[in-house]
Amino acid sequence: MAVAACTCRLYSTGASTVMTTEACGGSGSVYQITNTAKRVIDPEAAVSVYANGVLQAATTYTLDHLYGIITFTGTPTAPITVTAAYLPLLELDATVKASLALDRDEIDTTVFKAGEYRTRILGIKSAELSLTVLAAPNNDYDPGAGTLKLETAFSTPQLKLFELTWPSTSITFRMFGYTNNNDNPNDVEGRREGNFTVLSTQSTSNTTKAFAWSDVG
Amino acid sequence: MASANTSLVLKCAATATPTVDFDGIKKATITLDRQEHDVTDFADSTFRKRILGLKDFPISLSGDAEFSDTSFALMRTSYGSGATVYVRILPDGTNGFEVGCLVKSMSFDNDVDSVSSVSIDLVSTTDVTIV
Numbered sequence: 001m002a003v004a005a006c007t008c009r010l011y012s013t014g015a016s017t018v019m020t021t022e023a024c025g026g027s028g029s030v031y032q033i034t035n036t037a038k039r040v041i042d043p044e045a046a047v048s049v050y051a052n053g054v055l056q057a058a059t060t061y062t063l064d065h066l067y068g069i070i071t072f073t074g075t076p077t078a079p080i081t082v083t084a085a086y087l088p089l090l091e092l093d094a095t096v097k098a099s100l101a102l103d104r105d106e107i108d109t110t111v112f113k114a115g116e117y118r119t120r121i122l123g124i125k126s127a128e129l130s131l132t133v134l135a136a137p138n139n140d141y142d143p144g145a146g147t148l149k150l151e152t153a154f155s156t157p158q159l160k161l162f163e164l165t166w167p168s169t170s171i172t173f174r175m176f177g178y179t180n181n182n183d184n185p186n187d188v189e190g191r192r193e194g195n196f197t198v199l200s201t202q203s204t205s206n207t208t209k210a211f212a213w214s215d216v217g
Numbered sequence: 218m219a220s221a222n223t224s225l226v227l228k229c230a231a232t233a234t235p236t237v238d239f240d241g242i243k244k245a246t247i248t249l250d251r252q253e254h255d256v257t258d259f260a261d262s263t264f265r266k267r268i269l270g271l272k273d274f275p276i277s278l279s280g281d282a283e284f285s286d287t288s289f290a291l292m293r294t295s296y297g298s299g300a301t302v303y304v305r306i307l308p309d310g311t312n313g314f315e316v317g318c319l320v321k322s323m324s325f326d327n328d329v330d331s332v333s334s335v336s337i338d339l340v341s342t343t344d345v346t347i348v
Contacts (some may be wrong), residue, residue: 001283001285002241002332003283003332004333005327005331005333006330006331031321038248064249095329096329099324099325099326099327100324101294101322101323102322102324103321103322104296104322106321112273116270117272117341118273119273120342121342122319122339124322126298156269164325164327166282166333169284171284212297213297215290216290216297217297
């Protein structure tokens with residue numbers, strides 16, 4: 001079923017916030033942070049995972065910073081808790097357009113063989129998010145005491161997570177990235193607009209994904 | 218005999234001979250290309266001489282982003298895994314082409330006054346099968 005784009009929602013992240021022994025739900029070897037508001041894990045902050053109160057070695061699990069999913073190599077003893085920092089999601093509620101481009105490097109593997117056709121494998125992945133907002137570049141999207149300004153993310157620069165979601169489908173795309181372009185056209189006959197481009201990047205924690213879908217990874 | 222594009226059949230799957238329709242797509246282009254080598258030399262007359270080399274079959278798809286569609290989910294999964302997907306395009310509903318491809322790129326456009334749309338570029342990694 002097609003989706004009206006007006007139902008889309010775009011979010012970015014506010015200030016990194018510490019959480020202590022945050023509860024996780026799950027079973028077997030896969031657990032996820034229970035509180036949906038705390039599932040985006042700051043990749044630039046330390047993480048401690050506990051199984052039944054016992055600190056787990058980092059080599060015994062992988063952590064998906066995008067969706068707060070912990071996958072253990074074995075079967076840990078519950079309850080599973082996490083001490084880390086999460087990034088709160090804040091809606092970019094002035095967005096009028098959001099375009100997402102996913103690309104992979106193409107590596108030619110053609111050799112001499114019958115059929116004479118080209119063969120390939122795929123290499124490095126990257127994502128680019130382009131958004132247009134009807135607001136000033138220094139508009140603060142944080143309704144609370146903190147600040148989330150796209151212009152600051154561009155000029156500082158700040159590693160941010162961006163989430164594009166289609167609520168009617170329950171499918172979400174999240175990516176860590178830097179805002180590398182800020183274009184603000186001003187036409188006397190038009191409206192105030194801000195155009196931003198975000199390029200995906202793997203964080204300093206090189207074990208985490210730069211981007212992923214909520215359903216297929 | 219000419220046929221309307223509404224009769225086009227588009228299917229894809231992770232294995233050859235796909236049977237699952239790809240919903241939402243409004244435009245499907247497959248290019249059958251062969252690399253061209255210019256071998257014109259002084260011994261030839263004034264006409265260019267060529268031979269053909271490697272075959273290549275790029276496919277581009279575009280349409281509405283239908284997230285509940287099985288084929289659409291396969292495309293998103295295969296982009297991430299790098300696995301081969303088999304795409305069958307039958308322009309008249311019966312005859313056409315099938316190729317094993319890799320999902321090189323996907324673009325999603327969301328404009329507040331439009332429908333969420335998708336464009337997918339696939340690069341071939343097998344020979345083409347004439348269906």
